[in-house]
Amino acid sequence: MTYDPSTDGAQMDFQRRMSYGDYLQIDRLLSAQLPLSSAHDEMLFIVQHQTSELWMKLALFELDAARARIASDNTPEALKMLTRIARIFEQLNSAWDVLRTMTPWEYSQFRDDLGQSSGFQSWQYRAIEYAVGNRNPTMLRPHAHRPEIMAKLEAELARPSLYDEVLRRIFRLGLPVPEAVLSRDTSQPWQMDEGVLTAWAEVYRDPARHWEAYELAEKLVDFEDYFRRWRFNHVTTVERVIGFKRGTGGTGGVSYLRRMLEVELFPELWRVRTAL
Template identity: 40%
Template sequence: MARTAYDQGRRVPGGAAAEEAGAPSACPVLGTDEAAAYTDYVHTETLLSLQRPRTGEPAELSFIITTQVMELLFRLIRHHWEQARDALEAGDTAAALAALRRGTGPQDVLVESWGMLSMLTPAEFDRFRASLDVASGVQSAGYRQLEFLLGNKSAGMARAQRGLPVAGAGLERTLAEPGLYDAALRLLARRGLPVPDDVTERDWTRPYTADPRVERAWAEVYADERPGNDLLRLAEALLDTAERVTRWRHRHLMAVKRSMGAKPGTGGSSGLDWLARNAARDVFPELWSLRTGV
């Protein structure tokens, strides 16, 4: 019989008869201190105290938990992307590739997390929507950190968080730093590829815009198909990341369309129009556009 992690606890006598009857042959017996160790490490009691619905609508709990799960995933993905960016700045492509690969797992979970809201009907959402007041996902500092790392910088979005000292300071820092794609382009330039200086030393607080000269530099990377071309592996890893971002944006669009149609967003956005424009915007654009000419 295969043993599990839980079988590492102290064994309880059960005997062959119990095992033949289908009962486990071993069971953990925990003392008070042992039982508290897991809760202390994960902060389970604190975590499970943070779901506070404001209405009697049962679907509101699903909405709150899904949103909180997304915020945790934003935090984890940011951790991996910042590691990848810093590794690229240091010229360590192996470490950058490893960090990007680690980031794809939570990205996939993030995309699928919309499934927890897929059955939310317009009537269910309407019964607790007023309790959100002006709260909206567009205000999420965690999500905005990711957008800044992708190159979608906005000084206005950073200023809006200044009332939150920790979140505001984090956004201001990310606003002023090179993003993940910026670090990749700076690496290409250091490797001798023709990425212009006005791209590699630009104003980092401004959003990244596509440049045909950058597309030509990436085209040179793709022209070298040697197995040892780490820049080609980097380009494909960045594209894996970009594709998952677009999937998440599209699932967000469809979830909103299904639950509330074309109503304006609670935070004052245009709702579907804003989400559709965001979903249509390519992440790391030259990695997509060069494919037409390859």
């Protein structure tokens, strides 16, 4: 017999009820894929980047909440959020595996239709970098034509980064974070600090005594680990598909992305391993 879910109580009539599609606004989501060419693989390219932007939206939501929890000394909830952010970047890493099924020839069929658009111009990616501490004011310029986006990014730069909030928290826990770090202009890019390295070394030499700070440190390392993998997978995918051509947005392509691999978000947390 053909199974009828309504016999078990499933709702089947949505004339006056909110459906799954209504709640998630599926029609709007599925109408946002508008290829500019007849190339088969352009749909893959669009969907991969759009879904990545959705995951970035969630990452920003969680980053904002985690910072607020840390600033109010609610570390347990912040740890859960930081775990989720790392898993979001694990998901973003998996997306490159799908995009790498596109060959150089297939990409060439629609690359010119992209004009000067490039993932380098993603304002959400820029907001994530600003939120975690990689604050390069030069990178505001690609968004100057969108005042509302500029306002969001400038507001982000006006706030302490996630790392700044973590350092303030471990200071409140009694660790020797230098005063110059606590009172610094947080809109500026983070610079490696020997005093902060000393504070983290104290944590890592006696985790049981500094368990909250230790957990925060490891959650930051988890996040940067996945973030670095995301950048590496980005470089590998671009080189596999376009070689060493310049990017559509005018960057050096692979050479630009390789330079980004050198950026450290939490340098003291990586160097403390050597200091132990």
